[in-house]
Amino acid sequence: MQTTGILEERKSSILLKNRKGSRAPITCDRASVAGAVSQRACVYCGARVVLNPITDAFHIVHGPIGCASYTWDIRGSLTSGSTLFRNSFSTDLREKDIVFGGAEKLKAAIDEIMEKYAPKLIFVYATCIVGVIGDDVEAVCRQAEKTYHNRVIPVKAPGFSGTKSQGYKLACNAILQLLAPHENQPKQNGINILGDFNLAGEIWIIQNYFREIGVPVISTMTGDANYETLIRAPSARLNLVQCAGSSLYLAQRMEEKMEIPFLKVSFFGIEDTTNSLLQAAKALGDKETTARAEAFTKEQSAKVRAAIAPYCEKLRGKRAAIYVGGGFKAISLIRQFREMGVETVVVGTQTGKPEDYETIQSLVNPGTVILDDTNPAELEAFIRKTHADLLVGGVKERPLAYKLGIAFCDHNHERKHALAGYEGVVNFAQEINLSVNSPVWQAVSSRTI
Amino acid sequence: MLNMTPKEMNERTALRINPCKVCQPVGAMYCALGVHGCMPHSHGSQGCCSYHRTYLSRHFKEPAIASSSSFTEGACVFGGNSNLKTAVKNIFDIYDPDIIAVHTTCLSETIGDDVKSYLQEMEIPEGKFIVHANTPSYVGSHVTGFSNMMSGFISYLAHSTGKSNGKAAIFPGFVNPGDMRELKRIAGLMRADCILFPDTSGVMDSPMTGSYEMYPRGGTKIEEIAALGDCDRVFALGELTSAQPAADLERKCKVPHTLLPYPMGIGATDSFVMALSRHIRGEVPYALEEERGQAIDLMMDAHPxxxxxxxxxxxxxxxxxxxxxxxxxxxxxxxxxxxxxxxxxxxxxxxxxxxxxxxxxxxxxxxxxxxxxxxxxxxxxxxxxxxxxxxxxxxxxxxxxxxxxxxxxxxxxxxxxxxxxxxxxxxxxxxxxxxxxxxxxxxxxxxxxxxxxx
The missing domain is CATH 3.40.50.1980 (Nitrogenase molybdenum iron protein domain)
Incomplete structure (x- = not known):
């Protein structure tokens, strides 16, 4: 394999699927190498992105201003209720607070919120230095709960204390803490959807499907969630886990504590959406629901295949590079591209697990480059080497793709259209077509001066 | 938001809502990107670096490179020296910049990392440079970080040979590449030989060529930063952004400076142009007079x-x-x-x-x-x-x-x-x-x- 531009320590995180198709392990789920230009974020970021879509909570960032500013309304999670979560709240710690401690300021900030708004739910995110300066965030939150009889949940998420995945876990624990007093509820017919953040309204699309096949959705985590719907979650009979990277742990704990079984699903692409709906219907165990799901998915699949056919025509033979956050999305995208006649030639994730990489290896063609926690230099090298026509990624990858003169689709926080469900398949095909077949790339290659 | 903001005001002493600033390190990163062949390095958790790069990418619609010390629990207990050492080695080995500009974060500042002494002990490859700036996130804002990083470059690199190079320096402040180009164009029209520092034009507005350059053509060169020490005068634009680095350069290399507001508006632009004119002891060329006249003409036409x-x-x-x-x-x-x-x-x-x-x-x-x-x-x-x-x-x-x-x-x-x-x-x-x-x-x-x- 060509190794220019690759750190020695990084080599075990890069894999080339070989001709024989044998499966080699990849190094993943580890802290980034010091000095690498990593595309990854931190523990705080992981916790914040999972909890932030809870619409009527006050999300207070306890730390210096940066961490609050950078996460102010950037997730693109839509709400059908409160818009509170789209504001930025923080304690904006200053030098004086670093010297004398910030606990008092946090307490005062909570008081100021309670006096004015009296919300039912507050999350307090403690960033890097809060532990170092010795603030007892838990005590402040506990005291506030006592004073105000609401929920004030600490999320101790210093950036250095692991990878982004660790932050997901902290977020899951915060949700569990919220649910704890409501664990013993009688079960009712219905499901929770975990690991969907309602980007571009995607959870509404999925909710509509379940309405069609007659399955009530009790709670969504955390897309378009609010305090009242969240505390009903323990009454569900089944949990569906979409983004396993962030929410599998929550599903496992809920199974343990609340006896709710779970299913791993994905609503990206025709194949995965159909399978997920059928599995969910089957797991709920009644024949009618299953029959409705079968009829519904069949009808939708046919409709969507017809709708994307003209795009597939234009996309056939193109080569895609994928670099996304979690493993499940990469896997769905490979399948989705296959359906569109597009070959995946590079695929990587920021936080994929070993089992994700195994699945990925089983799906891709020989010669495909597989990457964990990559950086711009590696991405560039492999995009060039494999002659990819387009890159699917997030905000940091967009300018890179454009600099290389290839098409781009944001499948992360900045996605412009819903990409989940059957509607999402059409939107995705449209969006890929819009970028890949734009005349702008001809201007790049047809240099005449 | 939208309708969440109440009309009735109540005093807040602890709670910050919807800030109008970010933290020092992102400013330091932007400043360092204005130096040619420079890798900005964030000495802290990797989230900081990722957020800053994302933030800059969102504004400039360009890749913003920077590396991170990727702090772990261990680094917080034992200090970030070994992370920094590994990082510096890796960066020179693999990304091969001419210079690394280290900035600190709230974390490395709070645990008391002495970056200056870490760097002194470090072996740096022949012909390469490392500079640093202290940019604690709990002091000032991104603007403070920008000027602190400028001061960092100056304190490591600017150097007086005792002989004037006949040039002037312009500190543009925290502005867009388009502004930096405009300042250079004005200086060019005035026939003033100038060093712009930092200069993100040609870096954060680099053209589409079909290839990705980690170090695009633009940016102030290391030798130009060194030569700041031999300039006749510094025009420090932005009285709250560029004053500190200008004062540092004056102290270190005895280069006098003229502190001016950003040349925004007729009066402030006049001040800048006249300052340059006095410096070159020459007339303002007709091309600039013409632009000024056009600007006023437009203001007049549309004033109602x-x-x-x-x-x-x-x-x-x-x-x-x-x-x-x-x-x-x-x-x-x-x-x-x-x-x-x-x-x-x-x-x-x-x-x-x-x-x-x-x-x-x-x-x-x-x-x-x-x-x-x-x-x-x-x-x-x-x-x-x-x-x-x-x-x-x-x-x-x-x-x-x-x-x-x-x-x-x-x-x-x-x-x-x-x-x-x-x-x-x-x-x-x-x-x-x-x-x-x-x-x-x-x-x-x-x-x-x-x-x-x-």
Whole structure:
């Protein structure tokens, strides 16, 4: 394999699927190498992105201003209720607070919120230095709960204390803490959807499907969630886990504590959406629901295949590079591209697990480059080497793709259209077509001066 | 947001809502990207680096490279020395920059990492450089980080040989690449031989070539930073952004400096041009006189549409002061003028501008936030908002037109190429402001008042 531009320590995180198709392990789920230009974020970021879509909570960032500013309304999670979560709240710690401690300021900030708004739910995110300066965030939150009889949940998420995945876990624990007093509820017919953040309204699309096949959705985590719907979650009979990277742990704990079984699903692409709906219907165990799901998915699949056919025509033979956050999305995208006649030639994730990489290896063609926690230099090298026509990624990858003169689709926080469900398949095909077949790339290659 | 902001004001001492600033390291990173062949390095958790790169990418629509020390629990207990050592080795081995610019974070500052001594002990490859700046996130803002990083470069690299190189230096302040190009163009028209430091043009606005360059062509060169020590004079633009580095250079290399506001608006641009003219002991060329005349012509043509209109201006201190002085020249009332960056000097300077133009009833505040600005507007509205993207919530909630200017602009394209400085900047801003007011009039007026010719 060509190794220019690759750190020695990084080599075990890069894999080339070989001709024989044998499966080699990849190094993943580890802290980034010091000095690498990593595309990854931190523990705080992981916790914040999972909890932030809870619409009527006050999300207070306890730390210096940066961490609050950078996460102010950037997730693109839509709400059908409160818009509170789209504001930025923080304690904006200053030098004086670093010297004398910030606990008092946090307490005062909570008081100021309670006096004015009296919300039912507050999350307090403690960033890097809060532990170092010795603030007892838990005590402040506990005291506030006592004073105000609401929920004030600490999320101790210093950036250095692991990878982004660790932050997901902290977020899951915060949700569990919220649910704890409501664990013993009688079960009712219905499901929770975990690991969907309602980007571009995607959870509404999925909710509509379940309405069609007659399955009530009790709670969504955390897309378009609010305090009242969240505390009903323990009454569900089944949990569906979409983004396993962030929410599998929550599903496992809920199974343990609340006896709710779970299913791993994905609503990206025709194949995965159909399978997920059928599995969910089957797991709920009644024949009618299953029959409705079968009829519904069949009808939708046919409709969507017809709708994307003209795009597939234009996309056939193109080569895609994928670099996304979690493993499940990469896997769905490979399948989705296959359906569109597009070959995946590079695929990587920021936080994929070993089992994700195994699945990925089983799906891709020989010669495909597989990457964990990559950086711009590696991405560039492999995009060039494999002659990819387009890159699917997030905000940091967009300018890179454009600099290389290839098409781009944001499948992360900045996605412009819903990409989940059957509607999402059409939107995705449209969006890929819009970028890949734009005349702008001809201007790049047809240099005449 | 939208309707969440209450009209009734209550005092907040601890809670920050909807900030109008970010933290020092992102400013340091932007500054370092304005040095050719430089890898900015964030000494802290990797989230910091990732957030800063994302933030810069969102504003500039360009890749923003930087590396991180990727702190772990261990680094917090034992200090970040070994992380930094490994990082520096890896960066030179693999990314091969000419220079690494290390900035600290709240974490490395709080655990007491002595980056300076770490770097002194480090082996640096022949012909390569490392500089550093202390940029604790809990002091100042991104603007402070920008000037601290400039001071870092100066303290490591600027050097006086005792012999003048006959050049002037321009410190452009925290502005877009389009502004930096414009400053160089003006200096070129004046035939003043200048070093611009830092210079993100050609880096954060690099052209599409079909290949990705980790170190694009632009940026102030290391030898140019060294040569700052032999310049005859520094024109430090942005009295709150560039004063510190200019003072540092003066102290270190005895280079005198002239402190000027950002050349935004006619008066401030005149001051800059006249300062250059005095420096070169030459006349202002006709090309600039012509531009100035055109800018005033435009202001005159469109004046009925904005005269007497009120504006709220928010953003970085020197940018806000520049925009304030332009709006005052246009006969507008900059009713609310705020920055998130702390420092009372901002208020003093803004008040001086109000007095200079004899405008009453305007309020300036430093260390303010957009929530507070929104409350002021709810109680007493304005006709126009001028600032970065985060004001769009207020614009929508209160149905007030917004002109995007400053940092960050996350929701529009093209702004990084166009200047706010110089006479061309005046023309651009006047056009934007006049159009915003006139579009509003077209939208709101009755059928019988709807005019073809305005």
């Amino acid at each position: 549409y904005y005269y007497g209109k009120s504006a709220a201006i928010y953003g970085d201190p020197d940018t806000v002061l520049g925009l304030t002085s332009l709006t005052l020249e246009m006969g507008m009332i900059p009713k609310y003028v705020i920055t998130g960056t702390p420092g009372e000097a901002f208020v003093t300077k803004a008040n001086a501008l109000f007095t200079q133009f004899g405008t009453e009833g305007c309020t300036a505040k430093a260390a303010a936030d957009l929530f507070e600005l929104h409350q002021w507007i709810k109680n007493d509205p304005v006709d126009l908002l001028i600032g970065g993207s985060h004001g769009k919530y207020i614009a929508r909630a209160e149905d007030i037109p917004i002109v995007r200017a400053g940092f960050p602009i996350l929701d529009r394209y093209g702004h990084i190429y166009q200047p706010l400085v110089g006479y061309r900047g005046v023309m651009r801003l006047v056009e934007k402001i006049a159009n915003a007011m006139m579009d509003r009039r077209d939208r709101d007026c009755a059928d019988e008042d709807f005019e073809m010719v305005m």
